[in-house]
Amino acid sequence: MTDKTMTLITELTNIPSPTGQTREVITFIHDTLSTYGYQPARDNKGGLTVAVQGKNNQQQRYITAHIDTLGAMVRAIKPDGRLKIDLVGGFRFNSIEGEYCTIHTQSGKTITGTILMHQTSVHVYKDAGTAERNQENMEVRLDEKTFSKEETEKLGIQVGDFISFEPRTCLTDSGFIKSRHLDDKVSAAILMRFLMTYAKDQTELPYTTYFYFSNNEEIGYGGNANIPKEVVEYLAVDMGAMGDDQQTDEHSVSICVKDASGPYHLGLRNHFVQLCEQNHIPYQLDIYPYYGSDASAAMRAGADVKHGLIGAGIDASHAFERTHTDSVKATSNLVTAYLYSQLSI
Known part of the structure; x- marks a missing residue:
């Protein structure tokens, strides 16, 4: 799974998509997922939603990754x-x-x-x-x-x-990927790869889930609209921030407990931790002091949901970034475990 995900990351980073000019990358995602039988829908702001029917349609999930870049x-x-x-x-x-x-x-x-x-x-x-x-x-x-x-x-x-x-995307023999715009095309690749696998396996999700590829996150209002009223949990998959006083690293999935918008939902955060421990997924809990996400934008817009934030650990954010296949795999595994799990308490 990781090899295909890394290929998708490389393809995505090499499509220019600064916030405000994202049509080409949205079209790439739309056309790619359409070949797997999905019917992706664009919204007026240019984002892309893929709806996947689950067993429970009364309680739904919403998961995002943003494809706009600096x-x-x-x-x-x-x-x-x-x-x-x-x-x-x-x-x-x-x-x-x-x-x-x-x-x-x-x-x-x-x-x-x-x-x-x-x-x-x-x-x-x-x-x-x-x-x-x-x-x-x-x-x-x-x-x-x-x-x-x-x-x-x-x-x-x-x-x-x-x-x-210029992204200058490079995969090293030691398993690192270094590139501009890993924020947040790593996460977009993870969601795309999940959908590709799901289309072949057809193992029904427990809840109807919306996969949203947002295109305005870098300027603060990526995934804050068009959230169905049945949605009860909202997960933003974005980068984990590394630096002084941070626990996040390039070899585990980062679970954000708080960013500049405030704490994330405690019950959902604890659910992520339990899933990691049950499935032997390496993880770190962390605070991102100067950070916002699609989920925090949704909360500011008034969404009545439990909101969470996880992501691969990425070094040198908003510059020349780097992560490792270990972190990509851990994040992918947590996304999969979460989507097949029961709702958090």
């Missing part, structure tokens, strides 16, 4: 033809310094470039190492012959064009 937009075209950028999502300019990128023009044409400090050359700029990494100092150097605003405009580039970052 990215940028063209903020302005500078007099020398280079681009000023505006960030999409919560990350820092220093995390994209030196990254290859693609500008997606209104006409559909794409143009490549590199994100750099204006004061990059140490042979010219005394403050190359000390200048602040911010909107004023960072720019996109286009891979085109352009030396003026007018020449760049003739390429078809304009304010508001989306900018995606």
Whole structure:
């Protein structure tokens, strides 16, 4: 199962999908799952729902993963033809310094470039190492012959064009996967893989379950609408945050007990722990201090559900991320155990 999941992760990370421009990746998921007999439905915001009928249709579950990623937009075209950028999502300019990128023009044409400090050359700029990494100092150097605003405009580039970052997805012999946008395409791949397996096995779920691929999570309102009134449990599958004072690692599934929105439902959290212990799934409990999820967005919107959050442990979140097949497997196993379990108490 893990090999196919890793293939899906690679396919997903290589489809550009900054928040606001997610149609291509949603179409990929739609078309892939349609071949397995599902009838995925798009909502008005562009997200995708796959409904799976279960034994109990009076009490239902809702599980999400988001496919939108960090990215940028063209903020302005500078007099020398280079681009000023505006960030999409919560990350820092220093995390994209030196990254290859693609500008997606209104006409559909794409143009490549590199994100750099204006004061990059140490042979010219005394403050190359000390200048602040911010909107004023960072720019996109286009891979085109352009030396003026007018020449760049003739390429078809304009304010508001989306900018995606090169993922550089790499699988190592030691079992690591490193890439941009593992948040949250690891989880999307896990849900897709579950649905592919379910279509072949046809082992009926105990509860009707909605699988939602959300496309606005990075800006705070991914999975907060279109939740049927019969839904009683809501699980967001997203990344587990690693760092100082964190227990999350790259070899287990992370169960979030609290993030910036507050505590997650205690009964559902305890249910995840019990499932991990019963099924010998390595896990960690953790608090993510500067974090929000589809589930927390649903709670802010007023959803009357038990909400939970689990995910693979991912290092260097919102930068050049990494996880291990161990963590992907543990998360997949907990998702499967949960979906076949009885409701939490």
